[in-house]
Amino acid sequence: MQLRYGFRLYPSAGQRTALAQAFGCARVVYNDALRARETARAAGLPFPTAGELSKRLITKAKRTPERAWLSEVSVVVLQQSLRDLEAAYRNFFDGLAGRRPRMGAPRYKSKRDTRQAVRFTANARWSITPGGRLRLPKIGDLKVKWSRSLPSAPSTVTVVQDSAGRYFASFTVETGPEEVLPETSPEVGIDLGLGHFAVLSDGTKIDSPRFLRRAEKRLRKAQRDLSRKERGSRNRDKARIRVARAHAKVADARREFHHQLSTKLIRENQAVAVEDLCVKGLARTRLARSVHDAGWSAFVAMLEYKAARYGRTFVRIGRFEPTSQVCSACGVKDGPKPLHVRVWTCPACGAVLDRDINAAVNVARAAGLAVSARGALVRRAPVPAPRGEAGTHPKQPTQPVWEQAGIPGP
Numbered sequence: 371m372q373l374r375y376g377f378r379l380y381p382s383a384g385q386r387t388a389l390a391q392a393f394g395c396a397r398v399v400y401n402d403a404l405r406a407r408e409t410a411r412a413a414g415l416p417f418p419t420a421g422e423l424s425k426r427l428i429t430k431a432k433r434t435p436e437r438a439w440l441s442e443v444s445v446v447v448l449q450q451s452l453r454d455l456e457a458a459y460r461n462f463f464d465g466l467a468g469r470r471p472r473m474g475a476p477r478y479k480s481k482r483d484t485r486q487a488v489r490f491t492a493n494a495r496w497s498i499t500p501g502g503r504l505r506l507p508k509i510g511d512l513k514v515k516w517s518r519s520l521p522s523a524p525s526t527v528t529v530v531q532d533s534a535g536r537y538f539a540s541f542t543v544e545t546g547p548e549e550v551l552p553e554t555s556p557e558v559g560i561d562l563g564l565g566h567f568a569v570l571s572d573g574t575k576i577d578s579p580r581f582l583r584r585a586e587k588r589l590r591k592a593q594r595d596l597s598r599k600e601r602g603s604r605n606r607d608k609a610r611i612r613v614a615r616a617h618a619k620v621a622d623a624r625r626e627f628h629h630q631l632s633t634k635l636i637r638e639n640q641a642v643a644v645e646d647l648c649v650k651g652l653a654r655t656r657l658a659r660s661v662h663d664a665g666w667s668a669f670v671a672m673l674e675y676k677a678a679r680y681g682r683t684f685v686r687i688g689r690f691e692p693t694s695q696v697c698s699a700c701g702v703k704d705g706p707k708p709l710h711v712r713v714w715t716c717p718a719c720g721a722v723l724d725r726d727i728n729a730a731v732n733v734a735r736a737a738g739l740a741v742s743a744r745g746a747l748v749r750r751a752p753v754p755a756p757r758g759e760a761g762t763h764p765k766q767p768t769q770p771v772w773e774q775a776g777i778p779g780p
């Protein structure tokens with residue numbers, strides 16, 4: 371798996387000039403390629419291939435007086451810039467096709483963008499000198515603040531300048547599963563819902579911890595205070611700073627919660643299954659805000675990399691698995707149910723099922739995990755209930771909460 375390690379860089383004045391030139395050249399090639407593709411599209415022609423763009427916008431362009439200065443930077447930086455554009459288009463089209471969250475079309479880069487970056491792959495022959503400096507082609511040996519050690523030799527380095535003018539090196543390191551945990555037997559499916567942050571196939575329901583809810587409450591209050599302050603006043607400035615701090619606190623608390631929960635799930639289970647988030651289709655509804663606030667994708671990404679790191683199985687089940695429509699006790703499909711239906715009765719076998727836990731069991735099953743439907747059963751009816759009764763049960767009191775997941779609050 372790939373891990374990233376970031377370190378602060380302290381380039382000299384000359385190196386800063388060389389980096390600015392590299393950022394500029396990478397940006398120009400990116401924008402040229404974007405223009406070439408958009409021109410082709412407007413003319414109804416097929417997109418030029420990556421190979422064509424590389425030949426036209428790098429190799430040939432260098433021989434023209436307008437773009438001769440491109441040869442002053444490493445060609446790898448320019449090729450990587452073309453790859454970035456490819457990736458931006460791929461993500462855009464995947465978003466349109468529903469394979470990932472929707473995002474905007476690639477846009478032209480500007481000198482005034484808050485983040486400038488160039489990437490050097492192994493082909494660029496960059497290196498770390500015996501004296502611990504980062505040697506970059508056509509830029510020089512840069513001073514690095516090594517705040518921790520790298521687990522193995524990195525393959526790629528990205529040099530970034532942020533909006534505050536600071537420089538960072540981000541190294542990509544390939545690591546094996548060296549931290550594999552001893553094998554365990556439980557396997558679990560997770561339903562990421564709206565009522566609870568997560569519901570597990572064993573029946574556990576997990577809500578956001580108190581420390582996160584408190585931080586969110588403080589943020590809402592700070593935002594209300596800000597909206598009441600007069601424009602241009604000093605008090606408004608102060609309120610704005612308070613909002614910014616509260617925002618950062620919420621983000622930190624949420625990340626902490628995701629880390630604790632994902633570590634616990636990966637430690638305690640040999641296999642973990644989740645539903646692909648774009649399948650849920652919730653992000654397109656008016657519930658979008660709470661979905662994004664719940665930060666599921668960040669959480670799922672943590673589950674995925676921790677599973678790889680600790681030798682566990684992570685499965686993301688694909689589209690069109692009707693997890694909330696199938697009875698996990700007998701497997702009969704019962705059709706869609708409105709969101710307010712939290713408990714329903716299977717018309718075929720009469721089992722009374724908790725909607726979320728039933729979905730979590732189905733997620734685990736669709737991923738091929740061995741889980742029982744026991745957790746999803748609210749009660750088992752002796753005779754099949756008539757069809758009209760399905761979905762008419764009142765909302766059950768919510769039982770296991772955050773504390774029952776066994777994760778200590780602050």
Ligand SMILES: [Zn+2]
Pocket residue numbers: 697698699700701702716717718719720721
């Ligand atoms: Zn059933």
